[in-house]
Amino acid sequence: MHIGRVIGTIVATRKDERLVGSKLMLTQPLNIDEVPVGDPLIAVDTVGAGIGELVIYAKGTAARHAAEKLQSPIDAAIVGIIDNIDVYRDLIKK
Amino acid sequence: MHIGRVIGTIVATRKDERLVGSKLMLTQPLNIDEVPVGDPLIAVDTVGAGIGELVIYAKGTAARHAAEKLQSPIDAAIVGIIDNIDVYRDLIKK
């Protein structure tokens, strides 16, 4: 899984019917300093994440399990809200 | 899922028979400012997307679910037409 922040939503009236009812959250991947890395992806919310929240997201089949929609076109999902990132920074530079 | 724009089509007479009848859309990945990032991929259209439209595309097994062709060689599919990208830009720089 990865660290991200919900930075917006995608509005799409015409879409696969299995995406209807799912919130399409624009999710910005972050590093451990909460600095953006790479471009945002579209993840389905499965835990009630709000705009601005720091989240855990998963990709691939894991995302369809999270959404409990195994037969859907979902390939990314928010699976947790991060309370805290506990990092031992001296271990990174080693 | 990801944000993209349909920028063309691929013409291929000789192809896997399970691709026959599927529109092979050349899809340019975009960032939230709709600026191209990386190289276009070939995604099967499943929502009636036209040239120039801003779309949501999915990759991997999710794409075969979108196309409802689970036993096919499809690994990317357009799954929605984007009406609007609502971004809270102050959240990105944080």
Added chain:
Amino acid sequence: MHIGRVIGTIVATRKDERLVGSKLMLTQPLNIDEVPVGDPLIAVDTVGAGIGELVIYAKGTAARHAAEKLQSPIDAAIVGIIDNIDVYRDLIKK
């Protein structure tokens, strides 16, 4: 799926028996201007592609579907021969 060109073959006498009989094509990923991007991969031919041909290739489980060898170690396959790439170039710079 992606755009590539067959630039060679891999000769491997000792290999997984499920690869026996499959042609291992060295495939160079290309952008829409047919310029190489990234390093070649090894894709199994499923459409009779020849050296030098412009092809569509798929990755992951999609490749095993293409090869109709679901229980094999194949993770990339050529699934079509490209006749033409129709690009609306003004849509890219937008």
Added chain:
Amino acid sequence: MHIGRVIGTIVATRKDERLVGSKLMLTQPLNIDEVPVGDPLIAVDTVGAGIGELVIYAKGTAARHAAEKLQSPIDAAIVGIIDNIDVYRDLIKK
């Protein structure tokens, strides 16, 4: 699989219920010189890895097999503790 180091943990009270009871380890990908490459990911511990340990991690469906939670949103897991990396360095420069 890949080489990584456990550099911390993720605290998330609100999360997919199938993640409850799993330790979410912040894992830094490393090269063979144990130098960080790319950004940390969140991997579920399945072997009792501690903070600071050098580990093997797997991604995708392999991670759900490791966790023995096939129907879960897990897409990365720690699957071994590395005792030693035996590298023949002259083979790299060849």
Added chain:
Amino acid sequence: MHIGRVIGTIVATRKDERLVGSKLMLTQPLNIDEVPVGDPLIAVDTVGAGIGELVIYAKGTAARHAAEKLQSPIDAAIVGIIDNIDVYRDLIKK
């Protein structure tokens, strides 16, 4: 699949029990000139590859098929020994 060279092994006493008996080969991805590209990964040997050998490796579910351990945490495997890479170099620059 990809081109790589076996450059070492990973010693891990404590690991997922489904990895016991599998040789964990440190595999360096190579380009067609056999020059290293990117960082080594850990692939399970399924064809009797030795240190220094030029190999074909596969990733994802394909690797578990190669190892014939579908329910394992394996996500990369060596699936062939390369005898020769036949490249038509004039096709790359085109």
